[in-house]
Amino acid sequence: MEILDVLIIGAGPIGLNCAMEAEKNGLSYVIIEKGTIVNSLYNYPLYMRFFSTADKLEIAEIPFITTSPKPGRQDALEYYQGIARQKALKIKLYEKVINITKNELFEIQTSKAKYLAKNVIIATGFYDIPKLLNVPGEHLPKVKHYYTEPYPYANQKIVVIGASNSAVDAALETYRKGADVTMIIKGSEISNSVKYWVKPDIENRIAEGSIKAYFNAEMQEIKDSAVIFKDDRGSIHEIENDFVLAMTGYLPDFDFLKNSGIHLKNENLVPMYNPETMETNIENLYLAGVVCGGKDTHLWFIENSRIHANLIVKHILGQ
Incomplete structure (x- = not known):
């Protein structure tokens, strides 16, 4: 069985960004996604418009071209799914991660297969579980x-x-x-x-x-x-x-985080991680994107968590 340098859970904008950063630095990777590419965005209201302008939603320095001052859901789907096609990113779709265990390597069991990886990045967002x-x-x-x-x-x-x-x-x-x-x-x-x-x-x-x-x-x-x-x-x-x-909001999958061994802090269930490396209390297990905020899902969003990919890959390469 192939041993991946990085396995990424979640094919949202930040998961895609992590994949491109890994590939740019010569790391083998695969993204596991339980739905379609940018699945959360796909499930947004059909006519939703972002608060942010297009440039603040860009990843990997790839221009987000749109005629609208505020991009909408379809603009974002075209942009992020277009990147996945253009870059031929390695993504396994409609495959749910069941559990993560670690011995010398991480063993990731999904609904379809088993994977081995040296490092795991959880970039699962927060849109799956309604409050x-x-x-x-x-x-x-x-x-x-x-x-x-x-x-x-x-x-x-x-x-x-x-x-x-x-x-x-x-x-x-x-x-x-x-x-x-x-x-x-x-x-x-x-x-x-x-x-x-x-x-x-x-x-x-x-x-x-x-x-x-x-x-x-x-x-x-x-x-x-x-x-x-x-x-x-x-x-x-x-x-x-x-x-x-x-419309009461949504939460990350805290049970999945806890079952992966990640410690959750205080009443907001903020996952424990190093903000300089994004590494959790489990060595070589990282968080990226909105999932870092626990119950405070307004703390992180696309434009301020794009940096997570760079921090994580830099730390992996430095080990």
Whole structure:
């Protein structure tokens, strides 16, 4: 069996960047990906636009050419998947990593094969596991933790839970396709992280009453044809409802990290790693990208974690 210099878990932008950095420095590698190339981006809302400009999403100094000031989901898919094709990157798709064990080498068991590697990079992002509401009825078919497009919700009574970009986009898009939209927001205002060109839009729609919003509110129960929530005065409301879009955020796969031997710190479950090398408490096991932030998934993103590939490969070569 071939012994790889590097096995990379995750074919997102940072995983691709790690692969190109490894190849540039003569290291053998393979990427293992449980879905398609940049699988998280593929599962983003169809009409989503990035906060960042194209140049800040570039990897490996390959220009990201787009006519839009803010690239959208399709632009990003074309860019990153185009790089994978052009560079003929070694990627195994629709293959899930089951576990990682280490003796002298790492042994990586997947759903399809077994691999041996001297080094492993985990670049799995955070989009796989929704943050749950933990209320009765959350697992009803009407509850969606992922939003793609507004058309299925035309003329329906929609509850959107959350106040960040995904919730605001879902609320505005479904409202404009004829949905009756109510937002249930745990905090006291729309998040300051919402895209600056979108935030006034949602605030104005709420102010004029086109979109109903309850702040400092909390879901209590989801029924087949209604939802129950508590407002900021402690009053309980039950309203008719067809769909719930629970845009409450997502988390890394902490069980996978723990089972790989990585220590998780404090209440945010931040993985232990050296920020100068990205090496975890397990020798030659590295982290790259959003997964480094634990529950704080807004800490790392494409534009500020592109450097991780260089740090990791530099450390591997220096050993």
